[in-house]
Amino acid sequence: MHDTFVAPPGWGWDIVLYFFFGGIAGGAYFLASLLRLVGRRADRPLSRIGYGLALPLLLACTIFLIKDLGRPERFWHMVFQSERFPNLMFKWWSPISFGTWIVMLFGLFSFISFLAALAEGGVWRAPAGGRLAARLHDPGSPLGVVFLVVACIWGLLLTAYTGVLVMTTNTPTWSHDPLLPATHMAIAVPAAAAAIFLIARLTGAGDPVGRERVLRTGVLALAFGLILILAGAVHQYGGVSPFFLGAWAFLFWAVILPFGIVVPLVLLFFAAFRGRELVRDAPVVGAVLLLFGALLFRVLEVLGGQDYFIPY
Amino acid sequence: MEIDGRRLAILAAITLVQAVLFYDETAVSLTFLFGIGIGIWLRSWSAVGWALGSFLIAFALAAVTGWLEPLRIWELIFGAGLALLGALIGAGIFLLVPRGAGAEAGERVARTG
Numbered sequence: 449m450h451d452t453f454v455a456p457p458g459w460g461w462d463i464v465l466y467f468f469f470g471g472i473a474g475g476a477y478f479l480a481s482l483l484r485l486v487g488r489r490a491d492r493p494l495s496r497i498g499y500g501l502a503l504p505l506l507l508a509c510t511i512f513l514i515k516d517l518g519r520p521e522r523f524w525h526m527v528f529q530s531e532r533f534p535n536l537m538f539k540w541w542s543p544i545s546f547g548t549w550i551v552m553l554f555g556l557f558s559f560i561s562f563l564a565a566l567a568e569g570g571v572w573r574a575p576a577g578g579r580l581a582a583r584l585h586d587p588g589s590p591l592g593v594v595f596l597v598v599a600c601i602w603g604l605l606l607t608a609y610t611g612v613l614v615m616t617t618n619t620p621t622w623s624h625d626p627l628l629p630a631t632h633m634a635i636a637v638p639a640a641a642a643a644i645f646l647i648a649r650l651t652g653a654g655d656p657v658g659r660e661r662v663l664r665t666g667v668l669a670l671a672f673g674l675i676l677i678l679a680g681a682v683h684q685y686g687g688v689s690p691f692f693l694g695a696w697a698f699l700f701w702a703v704i705l706p707f708g709i710v711v712p713l714v715l716l717f718f719a720a721f722r723g724r725e726l727v728r729d730a731p732v733v734g735a736v737l738l739l740f741g742a743l744l745f746r747v748l749e750v751l752g753g754q755d756y757f758i759p760y
Numbered sequence: 761m762e763i764d765g766r767r768l769a770i771l772a773a774i775t776l777v778q779a780v781l782f783y784d785e786t787a788v789s790l791t792f793l794f795g796i797g798i799g800i801w802l803r804s805w806s807a808v809g810w811a812l813g814s815f816l817i818a819f820a821l822a823a824v825t826g827w828l829e830p831l832r833i834w835e836l837i838f839g840a841g842l843a844l845l846g847a848l849i850g851a852g853i854f855l856l857v858p859r860g861a862g863a864e865a866g867e868r869v870a871r872t873g
Contacts, residue, residue, distance in 0.1 A: 460786025465793075497857055504849045508792055508842060515789065515838045571856050651857040 456754035457617050462516040466509050467746045468639075470551075471607050471632065473505035475640025477558055478603030479662060484587050485596045487661070492568065493653040494662060497644050499565035502558040502603075506551070513551075527552065543616045547609045554606045557599055560584060607636035614749070621689055621753040627680045634673030639742035641666025642712075642735035649732060663720040663731060670713050670738065677709070677745075690752030700748055708741015771814055774798070778818035783827040788835045791815045792842040799850020811847035815839055 480498025483491045514523040522530075526548045529535040539545040564581035567574035574582065586592040611629030614622045622628060641662050648654045648662070681691045681700075690696035715734035718724045727733055774794055781787040795811040802810065819836055 460784065461789045462786050465789050469792075493857070497853070500853065500857065501849075504845060504852070508845050508849075511838050511841055511845070512789055515834065516786075520834050520838070566856075569856070647853050647857065651854060653857050 454618055454620060456619055456756070459516070459750050459754060462512040464743075464746050464750045466512040466516070467610050467632070467750060468743050469505045469512075470509045470610060471636030471742070471746075472640045472643055473502045473509060473558070474554070474603045474606030475636040475638075476505070476603075476644060477502040477554070477561070478600050478607070478637060479640055479644060479665060480561070481596045481599035481603060482665070483658075483662075484585055485593070485600065487658065490655050491658040491661070494644060494648055494658050496565040496569050497647050497651075497653060498640070499558070499561040501640075501643060501647075503555075503562040506555055506558055510551070510555075543609070543612050547613055550602075550605050550609050554602055557602050561599065604633055604637075608633045614753070619753060620756060621684075622749070625680060625683060627676050627683065631673065631676040631680060634669050634676055635742050635745055638666040638670035638673065639739055641669070642738040642742075645731065646735050646739075659731075660720050663716055663735075666738070667713065667716045667720055670709065670716070674709055674713060677705075690748050690755065693752065693755060696748055696752035696755060699744065699752070704741055704744045704748060707737060708744055709738075712738040712741065771798075771810060775814045775818045775821075778815065779821035779825075779827070782818060782822035788819070788839040789842060791818075791839050792846040795843040795846020795848075796850040797846075799847040799852070800854070801850075803851055803854040805851055805855070807847040807851040808844055811843045812840060815843035 476498040480495040480502070483495040483498070487495065514520045517523055524530075525537065526545070527537055529537050537545065538549060560581045563572070563574070563578055564585045566572035567578040567582055568585075572578065583589060584592055584595040587596060608629040611632035614632075615625060615628050617623060645659055645662050645666070648659050681689075684691050691700050712734040715726055715730045716738070718726050719731045719734065725731070774797075778791060778794055781790055791811075794814065795807075798811040798814065799807040801807070819839060
């Protein structure tokens with residue numbers, strides 16, 4: 449371990465789960481909107497799974513974040529100015545304030561999409577508001593295209609901003625690593641693809657072609673993520689990083705990298721691009737391993753990232 | 761709903777594991793994972809009640825043994841919320857998605873005549 453005088457931020461499981469599920473929420477929203485934009489009508493059930501995941505997971509993330517504050521009753525100070533209520537609180541130079549508004553607006557987007565998914569699936573009989581939400585998700589109309597493009601971008605923003613948040617903590621482990629936002633994005637999208645694929649497979653939603661497309665997107669993002677993670681490890685070499693710290697190094701090199709990234713990448717690549725199953729039910733095995741790998745990577749990042757020695 | 765011995769034994773084991781995990785107070789958040797797991801396992805809205813009950817018993821056990829020192833009411837409120845939400849998501853995916861998929865199939869049939 450290394451000496452430093454910077455105290456760790458004191459993050460626990462709340463933030464581990466926030467990064468993991470927030471990433472899946474953003475990634476699922478991105479994939480769902482992308483499926484609407486460039487997919488077939490037959491892909492809509494898969495898109496609805498993405499929208500069905502995004503809002504409830506964001507609600508859970510809100511609880512994680514508020515719980516982590518220590519004084520949960522003051523959470524509204526993040527949104528409103530306490531001295532001049534109801535003026536809104538927005539500090540463009542603060543990553544936390546910026547992130548709060550990314551999450552808030554994502555909440556609005558994902559709420560509209562959630563309603564549209566319920567109405568389209570016949571789960572909810574939509575009044576006028578539901579019909580407007582449905583029109584916003586129609587890729588055949590200019591309004592729908594604009595909404596879906598912005599929705600794609602906003603989903604990715606949610607996955608990436610947590611990387612900015614970690615960068616700006618000034619902890620010696622991750623601070624000022626310029627690859628972190630892209631790495632967060634590249635971990636979140638494949639995890640979301642795995643979640644959508646597994647749910648579709650278990651419920652019979654969508655068709656095999658659509659599920660394969662979701663997996664392909666996940667495989668490409670995961671390959672990009674692997675490059676970024678390895679580049680990050682090289683970048684951190686010789687510094688204070690859980691990639692090279694005791695038990696955390698073992699977790700990364702012996703568990704996460706081989707079984708959470710490389711094996712699922714190989715299994716899913718052959719299944720989705722070559723039509724070959726290297727093991728029985730390879731897409732399911734790959735997707736499950738990928739989800740565990742993504743969760744363990746967040747554990748390594750958050751808990752391992754604070755495990756350095758402070759000499760006082 | 762059928763309540764057999766095996767199901768109760770598994771739920772009791774889940775409750776005990778949660779209680780032990782709550783030794784670290786931030787681990788109360790992990791109840792969300794248990795909620796999702798119970799929802800996916802039972803695939804019924806009753807999972808919400810089981811997940812909530814399991815969390816409340818685990819929380820009480822952890823509080824009585826002193827693992828949750830200092831005891832915070834916020835942990836109880838947020839933990840209950842997360843157990844409930846987790847079970848809703850876990851079960852809801854299986855209860856709502858197939859209905860949606862059916863609607864889509866019906867729509868396709870209607871469009872193609």
